[in-house]
Amino acid sequence: MKRYNCLIVDDEPIAREIIEKFCGYLPSLKVLASCGQAFEAMEILSSAKVDILFLDINMPVLDGISFLKTLKKAPQVIFTTAYKEYATDAFDLAACDYLLKPFSLERFIMAVGRAEERLKQLEKPLSIIQETSQIDHIFIKAEGKIYKLAFEKILYTEAQGNHTKIVTTDQDLLPTITFSTLQELLPSMLFLRVHRSFLVNMSKITHVEGNRIFIEEMQIPVGSLYRDRFMKALGL
Template sequence: MINCLIVDDAPVARQILVEYCKLLPVLRVVAQCSDAFEAREKMQQLQIDLLLMDINMPVLSGIDLLKTLKNPPLVIFTTAYKEFATDAFDLAACDYLLKPFSIERFIIAIDRVIEKLDSKKTTKPETQTITQSNHLLLRTEGRINKLNYDQIVYLEANRNNTKVVTMGEHLMSTNPLSSIETHLPNELFFRVHRSFIVNLSKITGLQGNRIILGKSEVPLGGNYKDDFLKVFGV
């Protein structure tokens, strides 16, 4: 069973999702929320596997809520607005459903969730091996690359893919940044922006909100700045 939390400030939208979920036995709606703050409380109390979440909500949007979660569940955004799609996929959303969406489109989105959950189950032993070693196994088109942590300068989210910049080349992984992040040791790598993770040992300077990594620069996001400065020793 996939435990679902529905988050939408519109009662009608919540009810439609409840009815759709009833049609798929694999889904179990464990709670409904009308705003992001209530959703945060539910996630602290319940085991949530999937967020079915609106974006445009009062005070805190669905995208902003997701940014505040350290270990977020999988998420399908349900919204009437097209313009947030890039931000949603940068945060590794499973899917982005534009209201009104059909049951057929909903089923396709849930199938993607199931694939991701199955992938996590099958790669769990590999994750343990990677975490304990000194290298990362990076999947690109048609190939699995072995990269020593020391080779990696930074990683950048690119929709559902990830650009990995090394000392000598750029690789495009078919996995999202959030998935790769789980394989990286916290003592060596640090997320400095919603779309960037850097190798701390490659940092050569800091200028304003730009992190300098030799000949490269990456942005330092406001939500990550305070924690980064503590790690950086400033």
Template sequence: MISYIIIDDEPIAHRIIEGYCEHLPQLKKAGNCFNAFEAMQLLNEQQIDLLFLDINMPRLSGLSFIKTLSNPPEIIITTAYKDHALEGYELNVCDYLLKPFSFERFMKAINKVSINIASLSKNGTSTPDDISLKRIFLKGNKRHHQIDIDHILFIEACGNYSKVVLLNESIVCHEKISTLEHMLPSKKFLRVHKSFLVALDHIDIIEGNRILIKQHKIPVGQTYKAAINHLIKH
């Protein structure tokens, strides 16, 4: 789970973000703060993974608040002012959303957060709760599909898109295979070809230069053989 707090002096902004987050089971609200000082207190009391942060707030602005944090969590700025975007990115915020923002744009920001947290976990610097990604949202066929990662058999690259093959269906999504590789946990997925990423738990047979997953035959690329050999030895 990714724990989040909303920091904004406008109640309607809280309601909009909460409404979006309710569709994402990997997100868990830890609190609502209406100024930076309330947020400081909450951050001192709890482990928080993500801040939704407004810029224009009384007494202490969002950007000034970021500068006070020695070890900030992931931050998504939510603001009506585009003039501060460059400064926000210089402070290493994950994304910068201009109000009013759509659910689609919101989802792109959350996927960035998921990738960053997964990357931290791979590097051994995860939060004490050791966040594990269970579900992701992927856009395909003009809809957002919630995917249980345990249902993914393999992923095939299709140019700037990817074909995600699940237990009972396939979805062509708007993400590159490299993006999905970084988003998904490395302990569960392995790149076996420049165009294929497979779920380790669903491998049935490894036979020469191919992998069999149910009725699917997946090639093993020459540069990926070492990873396969390591897998077999273990």
């Protein structure tokens, strides 16, 4: 069985003990270390391979959100916190899950399952990834109809509450699907998240001006949290 190395970062000793105990129930997890503040975690991450990071948010000196932003190549992150108001920021940083204390073992196992699924996707052989990339469309249900949408026709998508606006070369659709769910359906090598509410088809960008992306006559903002990744995707 594949085992994944875990690091626990939480300033509360009891919280660390609970997570260690929960990890002990899962044979796929190996706890490499458990520490009480971010700077100690930095040293561990620089010297050991960590697959899953259990990270508290409200910590002294450097909080969990700020700590994660400092990592150039982060593990799969599961936030563990008593504060629900940070959830949006956490998912903006591509966290696997957000566990509100006190959380149950069942909820913990679900979060770990999501992290392991992401890790398995990263471990897939190139041949499987290439085979998957041959898919060039998705089916979306909107307004009582099912539409076949070719990736090449999708310009961008925009989060609008429980709906997601899909702007294509032919029409605009407003299916009842969450933004995060749609993002998972679209190939990451073609569609890039550039803002909390926007996902763009990189091949459709006509030009970039400041913090705005132009696709034909449409302007899309680039969020500050996404700018570095966006510029790297452009090769700049």
